[in-house]
Amino acid sequence: MRRLLPEPTELDDDALAEAYRVPAGRFARVNFVASLDGAVTVDGRSAGLGSPGDRRVFRLLRALADVVLVGHGTAAGEGYRPVTADSPVGRLRGALGRTPVMPVAVVSRRASLDPRSDLVTRATARTILVTCAAADADRRAALAAAGAEVLVCGDDDVDLPAALHALADRGLEQVVCEGGPQLLHGALTAGVVDELDLSVSPALVGGQARLLGGALPGPARLALHQVLEEDGMLFTRYTVGDATLR
Ligand SMILES: NC(=O)c1ccc[n+]([C@@H]2O[C@H](COP(=O)([O-])OP(=O)(O)OC[C@H]3O[C@@H](n4cnc5c(N)ncnc54)[C@H](OP(=O)(O)O)[C@@H]3O)[C@@H](O)[C@H]2O)c1
Numbered sequence: 077m078r079r080l081l082p083e084p085t086e087l088d089d090d091a092l093a094e095a096y097r098v099p100a101g102r103f104a105r106v107n108f109v110a111s112l113d114g115a116v117t118v119d120g121r122s123a124g125l126g127s128p129g130d131r132r133v134f135r136l137l138r139a140l141a142d143v144v145l146v147g148h149g150t151a152a153g154e155g156y157r158p159v160t161a162d163s164p165v166g167r168l169r170g171a172l173g174r175t176p177v178m179p180v181a182v183v184s185r186r187a188s189l190d191p192r193s194d195l196v197t198r199a200t201a202r203t204i205l206v207t208c209a210a211a212d213a214d215r216r217a218a219l220a221a222a223g224a225e226v227l228v229c230g231d232d233d234v235d236l237p238a239a240l241h242a243l244a245d246r247g248l249e250q251v252v253c254e255g256g257p258q259l260l261h262g263a264l265t266a267g268v269v270d271e272l273d274l275s276v277s278p279a280l281v282g283g284q285a286r287l288l289g290g291a292l293p294g295p296a297r298l299a300l301h302q303v304l305e306e307d308g309m310l311f312t313r314y315t316v317g318d319a320t321l322r
Contacts, residue, residue, distance in 0.1 A: 077129055077311075081303040093172065095302060096136055096313070098271070102244050104145075104251040105271035106260055107137050108287060115281035116257060121154060125277040129306035137273060139168040141178065141252035143204070143243055147259035148184035151195065156180060158199035177201040181227075181243060183259055185234055187211035191222035199223070206239045208232060236266040257289035264288075264296050269316045272298060278308040 077087045079095065087095060098105065109125045110116050118124025126134075138144060138159065146156060159165050161176035170176045181204035182189050189196065195203050196219065205219050208230040220226045229238040240251065253263060263269050274287075302313035 077132070077304055077306045079302065079304050080310075081300070087304065092132070092304075093136060093140070095304065096133070096140060096273070098140070098250060102240070102249045103270050104240060104253060104263070104268055105137065105141075105273055106253045106255065106263065106269055107134060107273045107275075108255055108260070109134075109275040109277055110287050111277050111279040111281040113280050113282065114286050115279075115283050116255070116287055117283070117285040118279075118281055120285075125275075125279060125281070127275075127277070127307050127309045129304075129309055129311065130275045130277070133273070133275060133304075133311055135165050135168055137252045138165045138178065139172055139174065140250070142250045143178060143248040143252075144180045145206075145243075145251050145253040145259075146180065146182055147256045148182055148186075148188045149258060150254060150256040151180070151182045151189070153256075156182075157194050158201070158203065160200060179204055179225075179248065181206050181239075181248075183207075183234055183236075183239070183262075185211060187215040187219060187226075189219055189224065191218045191224070196222045196224045204243070206234055206242075208234045234262075236263055236268050240268055257285070257287060260287065261289045261292065264292055264316070267317065269296075272312075272314045272316060274312045274314065276310040276312060 079085050109130050159178045166176035177200045179201040183206045187207045202225045204225045206227050210232045216226050227242050229235045298314035304311035
């Protein structure tokens with residue numbers, strides 16, 4: 077992995093971890109991989125766009141965060157599982173001096189998370205359902221009974237700023253949001269995104285699955301802070317709005 081911006085240099089594992097560190101305190105970064113034309117899936121999954129370097133950055137961003145935030149569409153479609161101590165992320169967290177396990181928080185207005193899924197039943201750090209009061213009460217109760225922590229944030233829809241407050245109150249201040257496009261749209265609209273970490277795959281894909289699930293009320297302006305490269309894949313780091321980096 078080499079850095080192209082700011083100063084060009086080769087990056088070893090330690091330097092890569094430094095390159096992705098964020099300031100202490102509350103911070104929400106979004107991690108995506110997209111093709112040059114903005115497609116986020118090949119045959120319905122993101123894996124077709126990935127590379128060894130992308131998987132390395134994906135694991136590192138998890139390792140540096142307190143919690144994974146993900147929309148239910150992505151958690152279900154990509155087969156999300158809990159982060160365990162003996163997983164690559166768990167081991168990397170240990171090497172970075174962090175607790176090996178971390179929770180996954182699934183955003184779902186309808187509380188669609190399956191109470192029998194591994195994500196709920198096999199998690200060492202309890203999986204969190206982020207939902208709203210309009211979600212079916214029986215579904216919420218079933219998820220709580222199965223072991224999930226249910227956060228009700230908002231009445232008719234999920235109030236994302238309130239959800240991030242609730243996570244921070246539990247010590248989960250540093251969030252890596254892994255999408256998908258609907259959740260990114262909601263998070264940008266709610267003004268809760270500090271950073272976009274976008275891996276740009278050297279591919280043209282076409283199709284309907286784009287980075288953003290719908291038009292924003294107005295363009296979000298981002299500032300480019302870092303570009304890394306490996307095997308033709310660009311790893312960009314943009315701040316959103318007023319966020320500042322060390
Ligand atoms: N290339 C990449 O890096 C990448 C990253 C992530 C996902 N993806 C791809 O994107 C596709 C999934 O797209 P998607 O837009 O459906 O994903 P998504 O945002 O993960 O899931 C949408 C669902 O999540 C819940 N949700 C999302 N935002 C919400 C909000 N603000 N408030 C309340 N609930 C919210 C809703 O669940 P309920 O319907 O249960 O209420 C909604 O139906 C998959 O094919 C996945 O592979 C690609």
